[in-house]
Amino acid sequence: xxxxxxxxxxxxxxxxxxxxxxxxxxxxxxxxxxxxxxxxxxxxxxxxxxxxxxxxxxxxxxxxxxxxxxxxxxxxxxxxxxxxxxxxxxxxxxxxxxxxxxxxxxxxxxxxxxxxxxxxxxxxxxxxxxxxxxxxxxxxxxxxxxxxxxxxxxxxxxxxxxxxxxxxxxxxxxxxxxxxxxxxxxxxxxxxxxxxxxxxxxxxxxxxxxxxxxxxxxxxxxxxxxxxxxxxxxxxxxxxxxxxxxxxxxxxxxxxxxxxxxxxxxxxxxxxxxxxxxxxxxxxxxxxxxxxxxxxxxxxx
Amino acid sequence: xxxxxxxxxxxxxxxxxxxxxxxxxxxxxxxxxxxxxxxxxxxxxxxxxxxxxxxxxxxxxxxxxxxxxxxxxxxxxxxxxxxxxxxxxxxxxxxxxxxxxxxxxxxxxxxxxxxxxxxxxxxxxxxxxxxxxxxxxxxxxxxxxxxxxxxxxxxxxxxxxxxxxxxxxxxxxxxxxxxxxxxxxxxxxxxxxxxxxxxxxxxxxxxxxxxxxxxxxxxxxxxxxxxxxxxxxxxxxxxxxxxxxxxxxxxxxxxxxxxxxxxxxxxxxxxxxxxxxxxxxxxxxxxxxxxxxxxxxxxxx
Numbered sequence: 193x194x195x196x197x198x199x200x201x202x203x204x205x206x207x208x209x210x211x212x213x214x215x216x217x218x219x220x221x222x223x224x225x226x227x228x229x230x231x232x233x234x235x236x237x238x239x240x241x242x243x244x245x246x247x248x249x250x251x252x253x254x255x256x257x258x259x260x261x262x263x264x265x266x267x268x269x270x271x272x273x274x275x276x277x278x279x280x281x282x283x284x285x286x287x288x289x290x291x292x293x294x295x296x297x298x299x300x301x302x303x304x305x306x307x308x309x310x311x312x313x314x315x316x317x318x319x320x321x322x323x324x325x326x327x328x329x330x331x332x333x334x335x336x337x338x339x340x341x342x343x344x345x346x347x348x349x350x351x352x353x354x355x356x357x358x359x360x361x362x363x364x365x366x367x368x369x370x371x372x373x374x375x376x377x378x379x380x381x382x383x384x385x386x387x388x389x390x391x392x393x394x395x396x397x398x399x400x401x402x403x404x405x406x407x408x409x410x411x412x413x414x415x416x417x418x419x420x421x422x423x424x425x426x427x428x429x430x431x432x433x434x435x436x437x438x439x440x441x442x443x444x445x446x447x448x449x450x451x452x453x454x455x456x457x458x459x460x461x462x463x464x465x466x467x468x469x470x471x472x473x474x475x476x477x478x479x480x481x482x483x484x485x486x487x488x489x490x491x492x493x
Numbered sequence: 494x495x496x497x498x499x500x501x502x503x504x505x506x507x508x509x510x511x512x513x514x515x516x517x518x519x520x521x522x523x524x525x526x527x528x529x530x531x532x533x534x535x536x537x538x539x540x541x542x543x544x545x546x547x548x549x550x551x552x553x554x555x556x557x558x559x560x561x562x563x564x565x566x567x568x569x570x571x572x573x574x575x576x577x578x579x580x581x582x583x584x585x586x587x588x589x590x591x592x593x594x595x596x597x598x599x600x601x602x603x604x605x606x607x608x609x610x611x612x613x614x615x616x617x618x619x620x621x622x623x624x625x626x627x628x629x630x631x632x633x634x635x636x637x638x639x640x641x642x643x644x645x646x647x648x649x650x651x652x653x654x655x656x657x658x659x660x661x662x663x664x665x666x667x668x669x670x671x672x673x674x675x676x677x678x679x680x681x682x683x684x685x686x687x688x689x690x691x692x693x694x695x696x697x698x699x700x701x702x703x704x705x706x707x708x709x710x711x712x713x714x715x716x717x718x719x720x721x722x723x724x725x726x727x728x729x730x731x732x733x734x735x736x737x738x739x740x741x742x743x744x745x746x747x748x749x750x751x752x753x754x755x756x757x758x759x760x761x762x763x764x765x766x767x768x769x770x771x772x773x774x775x776x777x778x779x780x781x782x783x784x785x786x787x788x789x790x791x792x793x794x
Contacts, residue, residue, distance in 0.1 A: 350670075358671045366667035369651075369678045370659045376677045377670045 193443065193473035195466055196482045197493065198395050198452035200388040201405075202462050205490035206288030207232060207455060210265045213286045217262060218244040223282070224259045228252065228272065229317060231264045231286070234407060234456045252276045260284060267291045267321035291318055294351045294380040295325045301349035302328035306376060307342060309333060309368065311361050312353030319353055335360045339367055347374035354382040355412075383489050384455065385412060391484045392416045392452045396423035398482075399450035401442060404431045405465050406454030413454025420450075434461060435468035443472045450482070459492070494744065494774035496767055497783045498794065499696050499753035501689040502706075503763050506791035507589030508533060508756060511566045514587045518563060519545040524583070525560045529553065529573065530618060532565045532587070535708060535757045553577045561585060568592045568622035592619055595652045595681040596626045602650035603629035607677060608643060610634060610669065612662050613654030620654055636661045640668055648675040655683040684790050685756065686713060692785045693717045693753045697724035699783075700751035702744060705732045706766050707755030714755025721751075735762060736769035744773045751783070760793070 203211065210231055218225045218241070226247040230238065241248075246262075249255045252275045260282045263273070267287040276283050287295070294310075302308050308330035312319040323330055331340060335356070342348070348368050352361040358381055368375040396402050402420040406413025408431070417431040430442055443449065449469055453462045470476050481493055504512065511532055519526045519542070527548040531539065542549075550556045553576045561583045564574070568588040577584050588596070595611075603609050609631035613620040624631055632641065636658070643649070649669050653662040659682055669676040697703050703721040707714025709732070718732040731743055744750060750770060754763045771778045782794055 362667045362671050365670040365676070365678075366663045369666040369680060370663050370682075372680065374677070374679050375666070376675070377666075378675050379670060379673065381671075 193477040199491040201453040204384040204455040210286035266317040269324035290382040298325040302326040306349035307345040350377040395450040399448040400446040402450040406457040435464040494778040500792040502754040505685040505756040511587035567618040570625035591683040599626040603627045607650035608646045651678040696751040697721045700749040701747040703751040707758040736765040
C-alpha cells in the first residue's frame with residue numbers, strides 16, 4: 193500500500209506563521225500571553241495553547257494589564273489596535289502579510305480619494321479589519337452582489353477578501369471599469385485555498401481511496417472532500433477529524449491512498465492519520481508526497 | 494408629414510470643435526494655415542477648407558516655414574509635435590479633449606511604472622498618437638485579442654480608444670485584474686458613438702421611414718442605417734450622402750419620417766436633406782427634434 197500526501201495539505205502559510213508566533217511567544221514570555229480572538233478553530237491547537245497558558249480575549253478592553261497581546265492571522269480593527277497601544281500592552285502582530293496588504297491598500301487608496309469597494313463578507317473578521325483601515329467611504333460587496341448606485345463617485349478601488357474566489361472579484365472589477373471614470377483593482381486574493389483544491393483534484397485522479405483530514409465544521413475541509421467525491425466513488429472518500437475514526441475496511445483491496453487536509457489541520461494530526469493507515473497495511477505503507485502539476489506558492493512539505 | 498431629427502445626428506462634439514477651429518483660424522490668419530492630416534473625410538467640408546486656403550500635410554517635415562499648423566481631432570504623435578515646436582511653427586491644438594485624456598494618462602501611468610495596455614487599433618491615428626505618449630513599455634490590443642504573456646509585469650494600466658465598444662475594454666480589465674497584482678483602468682471611451690446608435694434605435698421605433706445621412710464610406714453612418722433596418726422594413730431605411738439622392742416615392746403614404754446622420758456629416762447637409770423632404774410633403778413637413786430616453790452627453794440640437 194502507498195500513501196500519497198498532498199503538498200498543500202494542512203495549515204496555510206499565514207496560519208502556520210501565527211501559530212508558531214503564539215508558541216514561541218508563550219514559551220519565552222515572562223508576562224501572561226493572550227490572543228485577540230481565537231487564532232484557529234482547531235481544538236487540538238487550542239488545547240495546546242491553553243496548556244501553555246495562552247488566554248483568548250474577544251476585546252482589548254478585557255485584557256489584563258501587562259499581558260502580551262497577539263493579533264491573529266485575520267488581523268484586528270484599527271480602534272482595537274489603537275486601544276492596545278494606548279493601554280501600553282505589548283503587542284505582537286500576527287496578522288497574515290497577505291491580510292496586511294489589503295489593510296495597507298485600503299488606507300492608502302481611500303487617502304488618495306478612491307471610493308473603496310471591498311469584495312468579501314462583512315461579518316468576516318478579516319473584512320472587518322480591512323474596512324476599519326479605510327479613511328473614506330467604502331462599500332462591502334458579498335459574492336454575487338452588484339455594485340450599488342454610488343452617486344458622484346468617479347474613481348473606485350477594488351480589493352478582495354484574501355480567501356475569496358477570483359471569479360466574483362473579476363466580475364466586480366469589469367463592472368466598475370465601465371461604471372466609473374477610473375477603477376484601480378488590487379488583486380489581494382491569496383491563492384492558497386485555490387491551490388489546495390486544485391491539488392486534491394489531481395490527487396483524487398491518481399489514487400483509489402482519498403482521506404481528507406480536518407474539522408467537520410471547517411468549510412474548506414468539507415469542500416476538499418466534495419471535490420474528491422466528484423472524481424472518486426463517494427464511498428472511497430472519507431472526511432475524518434482524527435486518526436481514531438479510520439476503519440480498516442476502507443482500505444481493503446486498495447493500494448493507492450491519497451491524503452489531504454484543510455487549512456486549519458495541524459501537521460501532527462495529519463501525521464497521526466498517516467500512521468494509522470500504516471497499521472492497516474501488511475508490513476506498513478510506503479509514503480511519498482504528491483507532485484502537483486503546478487508549483488504551490490507555499491507548500492507545506 | 495412630420496420629420497423627427499435625432500438630437501445626436503451629425504458631428505460629434507470633438508469634430509465640431511476642431512472644424513470650427515479651422516474655420517476661425519483660417520478666417521483670421523495672416524499666415525498660411527494647414528492641418529496635420531485631414532480633419533474630416535467629409536468631401537463638402539474638405540472643399541470648404543480648400544476654399545479658405547487651408548492645406549493638408551501628412552507630416553510636419555513638409556509644412557512650409559511660417560505656416561500655422563492645426564492638429565486634428567485624432568491628435569498627433571509626440572515626435573511630430575516636438576518637430577513643429579523645434580521648427581517654431583505656430584501650432585493650434587485641435588486634439589479632442591476626449592483624446593487628450595488617454596494621451597495624458599498614457600504618459601502619467603507609464604511614468605508611474607505601469608505596463609500600459611491600450612485597447613484599440615494600432616493602425617488608427619488616435620492610437621498611434623496615444624501610444625507615442627507612453628514613456629515605458631506598452632501593448633496595443635485590438636478587439637478580441639487576449640492579453641499576451643507579460644513576464645515580470647506586476648502592474649498594468651488599461652486605457653481604450655475613445656470610439657471603442659465598452660464590451661472589449663471590460664473583458665480586458667477583468668482578465669488583467671486576475672492576471673496581475675494591480676490593474677488601473679481608466680475609462681477613456683467617449684459615449685458619443687454609442688449614444689448616436691441608441692438614439693437611432695429609439696427613433697426607428699417611432700417613425701415609418703428612416704433617412705440616414707453621411708458618406709457611403711463612413712462606417713459609423715452605415716452602422717446607423719443597419720440598426721434602422723433591424724427595426725423598420727429595410728426598404729423604408731435609406732442611406733444618402735446628399736439631398737439630391739432622395740426620391741419622392743420613398744415617402745408616399747407615410748407620415749412619420751426619421752432623420753439621423755453620422756459623426757462626419759455637417760449640419761448644412763442634414764439641413765438640405767430635411768429641406769428636400771419638405772418638398773415631398775403637401776404644404777411642407779412639420780419639423781421637430783427627437784426626445785431620446787437619455788440625456789445625450791453632447792446633443793447637436
